[in-house]
Amino acid sequence: MKNLNLVELNAQELREVEGGKGRYGYWxxxxxxxxxxxxxxxxxxxxxxxxxxxxxxWVGNHLP
Known part of the structure; x- marks a missing residue:
């Protein structure tokens, strides 16, 4: 198998991927x-x- 440098993400990291900094959750x-x-x-x-x-x-999570 080829190593594709894939890593598992925890819940916090997934929130950051899906919604910016993760300050606000999604309903x-x-x-x-x-x-x-x-x-x-x-x-x-x-x-x-x-x-x-x-x-x-989403807007709040993507503002600086």
Whole structure:
């Protein structure tokens, strides 16, 4: 096997790779795979908020 200089990353290092300095964490999206339109609409609104929070976290993590 060829050594490709690969290393394992711990959780902190993974956060830094995925989101800058890792000052702010990211929220998870919520989908229950429901057929109820009211629940689906509520999840869509919630996930729009999650998208906004994650966008703000991304900006905050990438500022100096």
């Amino acid at each position: 998870d999206y919520s989908w229950t795979n429901t057929s109820n339109p009211l629940i689906y609409a509520g999840e869509a609104v919630w996930n729009l908020g999650v998208l906004t929070v994650n966008g703000a976290a």
